[in-house]
Amino acid sequence: MVFQGGGKHDGIVSMESRRATIKDVAEAAGVGVATVSRVLSGGSASPETRERVLAVAAHLDYRPSALGRNLRQRRTGGMGLFVPDLTDTFYGQLAEGVLACARSAGEPVVLGSTGDDPEQEAELVGMLLEQSVDRVIAVPSGGAETWAPAIKAGMTVVFADRLPSDAPFDAPSDRDSASRGVADLMLLDGLPPASRARPLDVPAVLADDRAGIRTAVRYLRGLGHRRIAFLGGPGHGRRVAAFREAVGAPVDEELVVFATGSRDSAYAAASGLFQSRPDLTAVVTGGNVLGEAAVLAARELDLRVPRDVSLVMYDDVPWAELCSPPLTVIAQPGRDIGYRAAELVLRAGSRRPRSVLLPTELIVRGSCGPLH
Amino acid sequence: MVFQGGGKHDGIVSMESRRATIKDVAEAAGVGVATVSRVLSGGSASPETRERVLAVAAHLDYRPSALGRNLRQRRTGGMGLFVPDLTDTFYGQLAEGVLACARSAGEPVVLGSTGDDPEQEAELVGMLLEQSVDRVIAVPSGGAETWAPAIKAGMTVVFADRLPSDAPFDAPSDRDSASRGVADLMLLDGLPPASRARPLDVPAVLADDRAGIRTAVRYLRGLGHRRIAFLGGPGHGRRVAAFREAVGAPVDEELVVFATGSRDSAYAAASGLFQSRPDLTAVVTGGNVLGEAAVLAARELDLRVPRDVSLVMYDDVPWAELCSPPLTVIAQPGRDIGYRAAELVLRAGSRRPRSVLLPTELIVRGSCGPLH
DNA sequence: GAGATGCTTGAAAACGTATCCATGCGAATG
DNA sequence: CATTCGCATGGATACGTTTTCAAGCATCTC
Numbered sequence: 001m002v003f004q005g006g007g008k009h010d011g012i013v014s015m016e017s018r019r020a021t022i023k024d025v026a027e028a029a030g031v032g033v034a035t036v037s038r039v040l041s042g043g044s045a046s047p048e049t050r051e052r053v054l055a056v057a058a059h060l061d062y063r064p065s066a067l068g069r070n071l072r073q074r075r076t077g078g079m080g081l082f083v084p085d086l087t088d089t090f091y092g093q094l095a096e097g098v099l100a101c102a103r104s105a106g107e108p109v110v111l112g113s114t115g116d117d118p119e120q121e122a123e124l125v126g127m128l129l130e131q132s133v134d135r136v137i138a139v140p141s142g143g144a145e146t147w148a149p150a151i152k153a154g155m156t157v158v159f160a161d162r163l164p165s166d167a168p169f170d171a172p173s174d175r176d177s178a179s180r181g182v183a184d185l186m187l188l189d190g191l192p193p194a195s196r197a198r199p200l201d202v203p204a205v206l207a208d209d210r211a212g213i214r215t216a217v218r219y220l221r222g223l224g225h226r227r228i229a230f231l232g233g234p235g236h237g238r239r240v241a242a243f244r245e246a247v248g249a250p251v252d253e254e255l256v257v258f259a260t261g262s263r264d265s266a267y268a269a270a271s272g273l274f275q276s277r278p279d280l281t282a283v284v285t286g287g288n289v290l291g292e293a294a295v296l297a298a299r300e301l302d303l304r305v306p307r308d309v310s311l312v313m314y315d316d317v318p319w320a321e322l323c324s325p326p327l328t329v330i331a332q333p334g335r336d337i338g339y340r341a342a343e344l345v346l347r348a349g350s351r352r353p354r355s356v357l358l359p360t361e362l363i364v365r366g367s368c369g370p371l372h
Numbered sequence: 373m374v375f376q377g378g379g380k381h382d383g384i385v386s387m388e389s390r391r392a393t394i395k396d397v398a399e400a401a402g403v404g405v406a407t408v409s410r411v412l413s414g415g416s417a418s419p420e421t422r423e424r425v426l427a428v429a430a431h432l433d434y435r436p437s438a439l440g441r442n443l444r445q446r447r448t449g450g451m452g453l454f455v456p457d458l459t460d461t462f463y464g465q466l467a468e469g470v471l472a473c474a475r476s477a478g479e480p481v482v483l484g485s486t487g488d489d490p491e492q493e494a495e496l497v498g499m500l501l502e503q504s505v506d507r508v509i510a511v512p513s514g515g516a517e518t519w520a521p522a523i524k525a526g527m528t529v530v531f532a533d534r535l536p537s538d539a540p541f542d543a544p545s546d547r548d549s550a551s552r553g554v555a556d557l558m559l560l561d562g563l564p565p566a567s568r569a570r571p572l573d574v575p576a577v578l579a580d581d582r583a584g585i586r587t588a589v590r591y592l593r594g595l596g597h598r599r600i601a602f603l604g605g606p607g608h609g610r611r612v613a614a615f616r617e618a619v620g621a622p623v624d625e626e627l628v629v630f631a632t633g634s635r636d637s638a639y640a641a642a643s644g645l646f647q648s649r650p651d652l653t654a655v656v657t658g659g660n661v662l663g664e665a666a667v668l669a670a671r672e673l674d675l676r677v678p679r680d681v682s683l684v685m686y687d688d689v690p691w692a693e694l695c696s697p698p699l700t701v702i703a704q705p706g707r708d709i710g711y712r713a714a715e716l717v718l719r720a721g722s723r724r725p726r727s728v729l730l731p732t733e734l735i736v737r738g739s740c741g742p743l744h
Numbered sequence: 745g746a747g748a749t750g751c752t753t754g755a756a757a758a759c760g761t762a763t764c765c766a767t768g769c770g771a772a773t774g
Numbered sequence: 775c776a777t778t779c780g781c782a783t784g785g786a787t788a789c790g791t792t793t794t795c796a797a798g799c800a801t802c803t804c
Contacts, residue, residue: 021759031783033762034784035782038762044782071439071440071791087464089461103484126435129435322667322691324695393790403753406792421753437789441791446759
């Protein structure tokens with residue numbers, strides 16, 4: 001058999017070694033392009049033809065161009081991934097999970113960092129649309145007004161770690177085991193008054209915030225704490241709701257404070273909280289950046305942990321063990337969340353994906369102590 | 373003027389609202405597709421035509437499909453980004469820098485996590501090739517044997533944070549100010565013996581490891597330390613070389629140990645180092661994961677920092693301040709490294725990009741003390 | 745006024761692939 | 775043997791864009 005390839009293996013390497021196309025393979029194998037396409041995408045072909053095509057393709061080290069395929073099927077493969085901030089270790093873990101799943105599927109991932117800004121998020125959605133990437137897994141910053149258009153444009157979206165800020169926070173009963181799906185999130189479509197609001201549902205992969213927060217609060221109450229504060233950030237709506245529920249009816253509103261996404265803001269919120277309410281004895285933070293801020297603010301104000309104030313941080317991150325005392329945390333499986341979300345977004349279409357609730361775990365280390 | 377668009381704004385929203393194409397715009401504006409293309413990509417056109425096309429395009433909210441454009445110009449826009457591990461805060465910072473630059477250029481970023489594995493890295497290169505993404509900024513795990521093919525395939529690659537493992541470590545004179553470019557990296561082409569090895573050069577954006585390490589070592593020596601160890605990981609070749617140089621001629625080889633990328637390995641290496649050489653009085657770690665491991669291992673062995681052992685960690689990460697004592701670090705501008713690398717990879721072609729060396733800074737906190 | 749020059753414009757040709765459809769052929773069925 | 779069926783095959787088309795090319799037209803120059 002004679003291969004008349006593009007001179008790739010000549011003694012003198014051609015500067016213009018264009019990548020082989022399907023046409024080159026077809027010619028070299030003496031078949032039509034349709035046959036090559038079929039062989040390579042698993043269609044039917046006679047054994048000898050298949051073998052020949054495969055051999056030629058390997059010899060030319062032909063790789064089908066995603067460009068042609070994408071244009072033909074009017075969609076780009078792979079998925080988008082939007083996280084608020086890659087500097088936050090938790091989102092790093094989540095991203096690693098997504099990447100692991102994507103790699104095993106051979107799919108590319110295009111990354112966007114939203115900075116917790118709905119506007120940037122909307123821009124990024126626009127970019128995916130332009131790229132015809134029709135799958136995205138997102139830690140949403142904006143509400144329905146940014147996601148309804150994406151869904152209407154035909155994108156498959158899966159939320160991870162959070163729900164959009166204006167979604168109802170009434171998570172399913174905490175009696176659900178982690179293996180059971182939660183009811184799909186209902187998003188209200190942001191349409192003009194004339195048309196009735198249509199419910200739009202998007203699957204989500206979430207940690208069981210409610211159980212996690214409740215366990216932490218119970219733990220603190222068991223240690224005798226009564227004035228427990230919550231330090232939250234963007235996207236911690238479900239967590240603060242769970243906190244309110246766990247604390248019980250008369251929740252001291254001064255003990256629930258919010259920061260924006262930045263570290264400065266987190267520090268300011270923590271410091272302000274400690275100063276305005278020196279009587280508080282315990283703090284639960286809604287994320288690791290807030291936890292970091294709380295430790296820093298406490299140290300700055302000469303509050304000792306856990307003697308003066310007990311601390312429970314959401315997210316288990318490697319450095320939680322480095323603090324002294326090591327931080328007691330509500331661990332959520334960041335990597336798993338990402339992996340499962342990627343699975344969902346890839347499986348969508350074949351199966352109707354349902355949401356997933358993953359378990360949290362209270363890891364008791366040294367940052368909580370008995371009252372006084 | 374009458375717009376006869378695709379019924380997108382009809383009272384009843386069509387389920388099949390296909391996205392408007394350039395053809396739709398052309399027809400609705402009564403011009404040819406070529407004219408629309410020209411107007412939208414800044415070509416010349418008469419003012420009235422331009423205005424009309426723009427109006428129609430806005431009305432149909434037309435967005436040019438990247439698919440068509442990519443196929444036409446045989447290249448996908450945007451860039452790839454390869455980092456070893458997004459769980460490492462430093463690479464999170466670097467990624468944020470890349471994303472910031474990419475966003476301002478409106479370019480997508482496809483992300484890959486290599487896990488410090490050359491094989492995975494090679495696979496990811498293959499994926500970029502398939503996607504016709506011809507620009508990549510990489511924290512390289514493999515050596516020339518994985519990068520030479522990418523370059524030969526016509527990719528524009530920029531290294532960040534490291535050079536390939538088999539590159540010569542002789543960084544340029546440390547007298548270079550940070551604003552001056554360093555000589556481009558020479559990569560030896562991995563060709564068969566017959567053909568002479570051709571030098572291949574790739575621009576890189578690096579921190580001035582040499583100055584950083586030297587400053588740290590001098591600082592430790594100034595405190596009286598003589599038995600200083602270095603704890604390195606993958607890609608820390610330049611740092612260990614700088615360490616050797618800074619320490620001077622007879623370097624105790626037992627005091628230079630390496631781990632692989634994993635946290636377990638880092639801990640094992642740190643613990644082994646402390647146990648095998650209890651006489652060491654100071655440690656410099658080549659990265660923050662190693663620093664974390666060193667703190668953990670020291671605590672486990674009841675070595676107090678800085679009383680029993682002084683510690684300088686490469687990378688300034690938010691949690692360095694949280695440790696007690698807070699960690700003295702060699703700070704490198706992770707975000708800037710990413711941003712500059714993205715600039716380089718985008719500018720390539722117009723200007724011949726040259727490498728960049730960014731300054732490091734020794735941030736003295738509390739993890740180093742005088743000998744005994 | 746004839747020719748040259750500049751600008752605007754649209755038809756058409758790619759780019760590399762997947763898929764529809766018609767063709768041809770051998771086998772199975774009547 | 776005639777017909778049908780199934781299967782392998784290749785030609786042709788479409789996907790949405792950019793770019794080339796030639797044509798049309800108005801203005802400028804000698």
